[in-house]
Amino acid sequence: MEEPLRIIGDGVGQPDWAPPVELTEKDLVAMYRSLVILRTFDERAVSLQRQGRLGTYALYWGEEATHAGPLHACNDSDWLFPTYRQNSIGVLRGVKAATILAWWRGYGGAHGFYQVREHRVAPICVPIATHLPHAVGLSWAAKKRGDGICALTWLGDGATSEGDFHEAMNFASVYKTPTVLFCVNNQWAISTHVSRQTATPTLVEKCVAYAMPGLRVDGFDVLACWKATKEALDRARAGDGPTFIEAVCYRIGAHGTADDPRLYRDEAESERYRALEPLGRYRAYLQRLGALDDDQASDIHDEAKALIAAAVAEMEALDFPGVEILFDYVYASGRPDPLTEGLDELRSIERRPEVKPLGPQPGASPGDADPLPEGA
Ligand SMILES: Cc1ncc(C[n+]2csc(CCOP(=O)(O)OP(=O)(O)O)c2C)c(N)n1
Ligand SMILES: [Mg+2]
Numbered sequence: 001m002e003e004p005l006r007i008i009g010d011g012v013g014q015p016d017w018a019p020p021v022e023l024t025e026k027d028l029v030a031m032y033r034s035l036v037i038l039r040t041f042d043e044r045a046v047s048l049q050r051q052g053r054l055g056t057y058a059l060y061w062g063e064e065a066t067h068a069g070p071l072h073a074c075n076d077s078d079w080l081f082p083t084y085r086q087n088s089i090g091v092l093r094g095v096k097a098a099t100i101l102a103w104w105r106g107y108g109g110a111h112g113f114y115q116v117r118e119h120r121v122a123p124i125c126v127p128i129a130t131h132l133p134h135a136v137g138l139s140w141a142a143k144k145r146g147d148g149i150c151a152l153t154w155l156g157d158g159a160t161s162e163g164d165f166h167e168a169m170n171f172a173s174v175y176k177t178p179t180v181l182f183c184v185n186n187q188w189a190i191s192t193h194v195s196r197q198t199a200t201p202t203l204v205e206k207c208v209a210y211a212m213p214g215l216r217v218d219g220f221d222v223l224a225c226w227k228a229t230k231e232a233l234d235r236a237r238a239g240d241g242p243t244f245i246e247a248v249c250y251r252i253g254a255h256g257t258a259d260d261p262r263l264y265r266d267e268a269e270s271e272r273y274r275a276l277e278p279l280g281r282y283r284a285y286l287q288r289l290g291a292l293d294d295d296q297a298s299d300i301h302d303e304a305k306a307l308i309a310a311a312v313a314e315m316e317a318l319d320f321p322g323v324e325i326l327f328d329y330v331y332a333s334g335r336p337d338p339l340t341e342g343l344d345e346l347r348s349i350e351r352r353p354e355v356k357p358l359g360p361q362p363g364a365s366p367g368d369a370d371p372l373p374e375g376a
Pocket of ligand 2: 156157186187251
C-alpha cells in the first residue's frame with residue numbers, strides 16, 4: 001500500500017518537504033491561526049459540555065488539519081458541506097462561534113442556525129452521508145450555470161457504507177460535477193473499527209468503481225490536506241469532475257461527549273496517535289522553516305482564546321428560545337392539527353428557568369467540574 005502524501009515531517013525520522021510553492025509565508029501562518037481557532041473552540045466546547053452548559057458535543061481534537069487544510073484550498077465562493085465533526089468550520093467563514101455553541105446547546109432559530117447562503121456553509125449534517133448528494137447537486141447546478149463554484153464536502157470512514165455515499169459518487173462521476181469528497185478516515189465510526197466497515201484495505205480504492213480520481217493523504221498534515229484539495233479543486237474548476245480524498249488519521253478522543261471509548265478499544269493506541277496531532281506538528285514545522293516565532297504564536301493563541309471567550313459569553317446571554325423551536329422548520333407553511341395540539345400541551349407544562357448545569361456527564365473527570373478560569 002502506498003504511503004499517504006505527507007509534507008510535514010515528524011522532526012525525528014520522517015523528512016520535511018518544502019511547503020507548496022503557491023503558499024506564501026502569510027498563508028502558512030494563516031493556516032496555523034485557523035488550526036488554533038479550531039482547537040480552542042473544541043477544547044472550550046468539551047469543557048462547557050462537562051459543566052452542563054452545552055447539551056452534547058462531537059469533539060474533533062486531532063482532526064483539525066482535515067478541516068483547515070481543505071478549507072484554505074477553497075475560494076470564498078465555494079460551498080462547504082460539513083458533518084457534525086466539522087461543526088465549527090463556519091467560524092473560519094465568518095459564522096459566529098456563539099451560534100455554533102448555541103446549536104450544540106439545542107437552540108434553533110436565529111440563535112442556533114446560521115445563514116447558509118451568506119457563508120456558503122450548508123447546515124451541519126448529523127445524519128450520516130445525507131449531505132453528500134446535496135453537495136453533488138449544488139455543484140452540478142453550479143456547473144450548469146458555469147459560475148466556477150465548487151462544493152467541498154466532508155465524510156467519515158463510516159459514511160462510505162451508506163447508500164447516499166455511493167449514489168453521490170456515481171452521480172458526481174457520471175456528470176463530472178465540480179465536487180471534492182474529503183473523507184476523514186479516523187478509523188472509527190463510534191465503536192466500529194474501519195476494518196469492520198469495509199473489506200478493502202483502503203477507502204480511496206472505492207473511487208476505482210466510479211472511475212473517479214482519488215488521493216490518499218496524511219490527515220494529521222495540514223499542508224498535505226491543503227495540497228490534495230487544491231489539486232482536486234483545480235481539476236474540478238477545469239471541468240474534469242470530482243475527486244475523492246482519503247485523509248488517514250485517527251479519532252484520538254471519544255466519538256462525542258456521551259461516548260466512552262475505553263469500553264471498546266485500547267486507549268494505548270489513541271495515546272500513540274496523540275503524538276501526531278496536527279497543531280504541534282505544524283508549529284514545529286513552521287519554526288524549523290523560520291516562518292513562525294514564539295511571540296507570533298502566542299499572539300495567535302491569545303486572539304483565539306479571546307474570540308472563544310467572547311462567544312461563550314454571547315451564547316450564554318441568549319434568551320432561552322422556548323419549546324416552539326421543536327416545531328420550527330418541519331413544514332414550509334402551516335402546522336397540522338396534531339402538532340399544534342402537541343405544542344399547546346408542551347406550552348402548558350413548559351418551565352422557563354435559567355439554563356442550569358446538568359451535573360457531571362459520563363466520562364467526566366473530577367477536574368472538569370472546576371469553576372471556569374478567568375475569561376471563560
Ligand atoms: C443515517 C445515520 N445512521 C446512523 C447514525 C448514528 N451515527 C452517528 S455518528 C455515526 C458514526 C459515523 O462514523 P464516521 O462516518 O466514520 O464519522 P466520524 O464520527 O468518525 O467522524 C453513526 C453511525 C446517524 N447519525 N445517521
Ligand atoms: Mg470515522
